[in-house]
Amino acid sequence: MAEPALKVETEFLRIAVEALEMRFGPDTVSGLLSRGLYLTDLHNALACCEVRRSNKLEADGTFFEVIGDTTEGITLNIKVWVSLDQRFYRIEEVS
Amino acid sequence: MSTLCNPSKKLSKSQILVTLDEYEPALGAPFKVILHKSVQQIRNDQGDVIETRIPNMAGLLKTVAARRAMCDRKFSPADVKFVRKALCLKGSSLADIIGISAEHMSRCENGDRVLSVSAEKLLRVIAVEARYDTIDFEKSLTSILSDSKNPEDKSEKFKDLILKYRAAVSDLKSAILSLKISTVHSTDDELEFVFSLRESTKDDPDASEAEYEEYSEAA
Numbered sequence: 001m002a003e004p005a006l007k008v009e010t011e012f013l014r015i016a017v018e019a020l021e022m023r024f025g026p027d028t029v030s031g032l033l034s035r036g037l038y039l040t041d042l043h044n045a046l047a048c049c050e051v052r053r054s055n056k057l058e059a060d061g062t063f064f065e066v067i068g069d070t071t072e073g074i075t076l077n078i079k080v081w082v083s084l085d086q087r088f089y090r091i092e093e094v095s
Numbered sequence: 096m097s098t099l100c101n102p103s104k105k106l107s108k109s110q111i112l113v114t115l116d117e118y119e120p121a122l123g124a125p126f127k128v129i130l131h132k133s134v135q136q137i138r139n140d141q142g143d144v145i146e147t148r149i150p151n152m153a154g155l156l157k158t159v160a161a162r163r164a165m166c167d168r169k170f171s172p173a174d175v176k177f178v179r180k181a182l183c184l185k186g187s188s189l190a191d192i193i194g195i196s197a198e199h200m201s202r203c204e205n206g207d208r209v210l211s212v213s214a215e216k217l218l219r220v221i222a223v224e225a226r227y228d229t230i231d232f233e234k235s236l237t238s239i240l241s242d243s244k245n246p247e248d249k250s251e252k253f254k255d256l257i258l259k260y261r262a263a264v265s266d267l268k269s270a271i272l273s274l275k276i277s278t279v280h281s282t283d284d285e286l287e288f289v290f291s292l293r294e295s296t297k298d299d300p301d302a303s304e305a306e307y308e309e310y311s312e313a314a
Contacts, residue, residue, distance in 0.1 A: 017153065021149065021150045021151065026144050029121050032121070040122045040180050043156060048183070071180050072180075
């Protein structure tokens with residue numbers, strides 16, 4: 001059974017995605033392109049995502065495991081890290 | 096999959112951080128989008144890219160959509176789809192807003208039908224409005240009044256805010272009143288837009304303030 005969404009974390013992450021710097025590795029873009037998706041789709045999936053799990057990492061940020069739908073209705077599972085100083089978020093994995 | 100376990104770690108000795116003169120983000124736009132001196136990459140000593148950093152992706156998408164909306168060339172089906180996605184709207188949601196059926200919207204994006212001039216103009220106005228909606232004028236004004244201790248600094252920030260406000264009003268007026276949609280253009284003539292970070296937000300330690308504007312070499 002899918003884990004329930006975490007409301008506060010979801011709100012926090014959506015706000016972060018609307019304003020902060022996006023960081024990603026080369027595999028993120030190639031993975032998206034291989035599925036016919038783009039950074040726009042990834043951003044949209046994050047902008048209306050639901051956080052399913054979050055883990056505080058050391059003292060400098062938080063990992064989130066989220067599920068989000070693109071505007072075309074494609075569901076993406078995304079692991080994303082948001083820095084504690086709220087300057088950026090980093091895409092760790094998209095599947 | 097990425098191998099970085101903690102993204103906040105500092106660069107290792109074999110890694111360098113470079114600011115790219117030009118970067119073409121994979122946005123899926125049916126026209127060329129180039130970011131001028133706005134994107135940074137971490138590379139290893141072989142030159143392989145480890146990480147790419149794009150400030151304010153949400154703001155970038157809205158700026159690109161608004162710029163395309165201010166260009167008089169008629170939207171292609173791919174333009175309609177891209178602008179909608181850049182505004183983070185589902186097809187059915189945008190169809191509701193501009194007063195057409197979801198089926199018609201879908202056909203317009205697939206090239207089976209064409210958006211009417213009035214529907215396309217409304218979509219353009221929505222795109223321009225969304226770009227300026229990201230600038231919270233009231234919050235900016237409050238911030239200037241409360242934060243800037245240096246009078247010269249305060250004056251510069253006021254001027255900057257007034258310029259942004261004027262640009263917002265001017266673009267909206269143009270999109271509503273004077274923008275003519277042109278259906279005549281050479282098919283070889285690919286649209287290209289170059290953006291850079293606004294000078295006043297470029298070195299701002301608060302990345303959330305990063306704003307894009309169209310880049311011109313004369314500037």
